[in-house]
Amino acid sequence: MYRIMGIDYGSVRIGISISDPLRIISRPFETIQNTNENTVFARLTQIIEEQNVQIVVLGLPVNLHGEDTKKTLEVREFAKNFEEKIGIKINWQDERFSSVEANNELKRMRINPIEGRKIIDQLAASIILRNYMDRVK
Secondary structure, three states: OEEEEEEOOOOOOEEEEEEEEOOOEEEEEEEEEEEHHHHHHHHHHEEEEEEEEEEEEEEEEEEEOOOOOHHHHHHHHHHHHHHHHOOEEEEEEEEHHHHHHHHHHHHHOOOOOHOOOOOHHHHHHHHHHHHHHHHHH
């Protein structure tokens, strides 16, 4: 059985989430520091192989009207490089409000903001993945 990977791309950190083998549950997995493209793609490739990932979902940051922003163009460039270097087609998921939802989840879990910074990107990736899985059911 294969898994689905969710990605919340950021210019500083990249949040990763992984589904369970039945593709029902999304869980936070890892945060990758976005310091070097080769290192990032090497780690993503390793996760994909180790976790038997066959579908990758990337959060698409658009504005409230659904229009592209400067950040959208940066994420699209990352996706293009990802597909070229790793060879897996990207599936898009609107990520509007995923960061707000992730912050609300941290508050609900009573995790302080300093500790929350360590997992916020993974949590946002998990929300993106969950929304994708709900949408394609």
